[in-house]
Amino acid sequence: MSASDYRVPGPDYLVAGRYRLRSKIGGGGMGAVWLAHDTLLDREVAVKQVLSVAGMTEDSAAQMRQRAMREGRIAARLSHRNAIAMHDVALESGEPWLVMEYLPSRSVAEILHQTGTLPVHQVAQIGAQIADAMTEAHTAGILHRDIKPGNILIAEGRNAGLVKLTDFGISRSKDDVQLTQTGVITGTPAYFAPEVARGEDPSEASDVYSLGSTLFTATEGEPPFGIDDNSLVLLHRVARGEINPPKRSGQLEGALLAMLEPSPARRPTMAEVRDRLAQVAAGDNGNTAMILASPLDRPSPGRPPHRPPTRRIPTTTESGLPAVTSSGPRWQDAAQTHPPVTPDPWQVTQHSQPSAPVFGLQPPQPQSRHLGLAAAVFLVFVVLAAIAITLIAVIR
Structure with missing residues (x-):
């Protein structure tokens, strides 16, 4: 395939007649990673575009394809909860694309x-x-x-x-x-x-x-x-x-x-x-x-900080x-x-507090427990006063 025959992929590009590219979500030493939609199985996937072989010699292009296939084979051999799963190796115009589990x-x-x-x-x-x-x-x-x-x-x-x-x-x-x-x-x-x-x-x-x-x-x-x-x-x-x-x-x-x-x-x-x-x-x-x-x-607000004894x-x-x-x-x-x-378990070193919560959760608010306790005590006094007033009215 000559360089003039190669179309640069972008959003909405259909890879191997199946994977519709959405947006670029990353990149690495071998190529870009795209969020894509698997039109056959109706699911979101991550598709890794191996560096284009356009303009390469036939030997270099063959080695690039081999390397992509090797990555697919290796990753497919590992099935573990803590490793990204490899779904497919798709060929588009002779170029390999690695189709992987998408994890937001x-x-x-x-x-x-x-x-x-x-x-x-x-x-x-x-x-x-x-x-x-x-x-x-x-x-x-x-x-x-x-x-x-x-x-x-x-x-x-x-x-x-x-x-x-x-x-x-x-x-x-x-x-x-x-x-x-x-x-x-x-x-x-x-x-x-x-x-x-x-x-x-x-x-x-x-x-x-x-x-x-x-x-x-x-x-x-x-x-x-x-x-x-x-x-x-x-x-x-x-x-x-x-x-x-x-x-x-x-x-x-x-x-x-x-x-x-x-x-x-x-x-x-x-x-x-x-x-x-x-x-x-x-x-x-x-x-x-x-x-x-x-x-x-x-850590939640009521959870003590982690500290082993030794x-x-x-x-x-x-x-x-x-x-x-x-x-x-x-x-x-x-x-x-x-x-x-024992420092605050979510205290950071470069900033006094993160600009946004890590993992989508809000930082613990230590004062909330004191406010809640004060409100509860106040409510008890209100209830006792109401009972006293009721008893006085009944006696009279």
């Missing part, structure tokens, strides 16, 4: 842009659910390779609080053909594992590190290696594996340090990460199964690195040297 949502990156950070127990729940999905992916031989705040979605509306991982565009199956060029690093440097930044092949442990970097960002307000507009400088910093020490992660600190262990062999597995994060989110007496199955919620830190080796055994990380309780400070 905001990414964690968008939420953090508004709030700066998220509450520790909520970050733990997000991490536990993503780790649960990635445990199943790793069991199926699938690596994601680009876990980051922008690829974790938090649903709004009818499914509010549902957490899903998306964009397997650069993911790889262990038994699949390698389609990226040798020596080319794909992904987002701020969330790379050190071994990937050094040019080594990614592994399950690399996904663990990227998830740890993502959760670190959510609690600390920036990635573990800081922020730098120069990707090459940041890449060298990541390759050295020297993270900024966490300061706001509280009871998540031990888990994060284990996930961000420089040596991939010493990191916990994704299943161990899931179990540990679920325990942190649930608290000492909470139900970890409910943490994995329940949508995120924000702070967890990892034991360390002689080199000062978190010790992780073959069966997973060894966390040890550390006695508090001073009473823990």
Whole structure:
């Protein structure tokens, strides 16, 4: 197909005679993402337009189609509550379009842009659910390779609080053909594992590190290696594996340090990460199964803030690195040297209050309980006065 034969898709464009484009809702390294209507099944879907092959050589175009089909195959192999489902790979004028589940949502990156950070127990729940999905992916031989705040979605509306991982565009199956060029690093440097930044092949442990970097960002307000507009400088910093020490992660600190262990062999597995994060989110007496199955919620006015009695830190080796055994990380309780400070669970670091409520709910109003109590007391006095007046009238 020549460039002159190619029609640029836009709203109302019909893909493969079935998917009617509505509006552009996102984009990524491979192409744009559209909200579309499936005219056959009468449902809303997300359709990912792979970068156009117009003007490419036949070999390059064939490789692009292969890559899109590979993404579709990989994503279709994973069926998990916390992963965006792949419905179809449609061909339009010889070009592949990926048809996925549509989830009205905001990414964690968008939420953090508004709030700066998220509450520790909520970050733990997000991490536990993503780790649960990635445990199943790793069991199926699938690596994601680009876990980051922008690829974790938090649903709004009818499914509010549902957490899903998306964009397997650069993911790889262990038994699949390698389609990226040798020596080319794909992904987002701020969330790379050190071994990937050094040019080594990614592994399950690399996904663990990227998830740890993502959760670190959510609690600390920036990635573990800081922020730098120069990707090459940041890449060298990541390759050295020297993270900024966490300061706001509280009871998540031990888990994060284990996930961000420089040596991939010493990191916990994704299943161990899931179990540990679920325990942190649930608290000492909470139900970890409910943490994995329940949508995120924000504290209600009558709900006490989440605060475990102890702070967890990892034991360390002689080199000062978190010790992780073959069966997973060894966390040890550390006695508090001073009473823990418990901030407002929805207090943010970059602004005094979010400009809009996260997940569509209003912030707790602590004064409402005092006003309600005063009104109730006043009503009781009014009722008692009325009874007294009635009795006096009857006696007379």
